[in-house]
Amino acid sequence: MTAQPAHEDATTSAPRCWCCGAERRDDELVHLGNHPEVAVCVGCARWLHRRATQLEDAQHPTIAGRWRSVVHSARTYVIDKGWHQRGVLGVLLRRIDRHLP
Ligand SMILES: [Zn+2]
Known part of the structure; x- marks a missing residue:
């Protein structure tokens, strides 16, 4: 087997x-x-x-890495709040997320 x-x-x-x-x-x-x-x-x-x-x-660590860390923190905050699943706002946030680092 x-x-x-x-x-x-x-x-x-x-x-x-x-x-x-x-x-x-x-x-x-x-x-x-x-x-x-x-x-x-x-x-x-x-x-x-x-x-x-x-x-x-x-x-x-670099300045660009710190910027990506801020973006990651914002992404985590949005996901924790569930905003990415809210109708038109969620569609917009998910579309923006595709272009973030
Ligand atoms: Zn997969």
């Missing part, structure tokens, strides 16, 4: 994001270079990029 890879659905074998588990078409997933069997959706890739940037900013 072989172990089922975590990213495949046992019934449909549909590609899944290894981070959030969402089903996506293979062309909607970002694959790792040395491990192409591992893939994440665009939203999780964006999240990973932000986490990597935060880690780099913590290790090498």
Whole structure:
């Protein structure tokens, strides 16, 4: 018996994001270079990029890193308040978020 890879659905074998588990078409997933069997959706890739940037900013503080930290704090505040889920305001905030560092 072989172990089922975590990213495949046992019934449909549909590609899944290894981070959030969402089903996506293979062309909607970002694959790792040395491990192409591992893939994440665009939203999780964006999240990973932000986490990597935060880690780099913590290790090498810069003025730009401080600015990104302020943006991150504002994003966290908005999410904690649930404003990103409020109708038109939520749509606007999510659209703005796509363009923030
Ligand atoms: Zn995902």
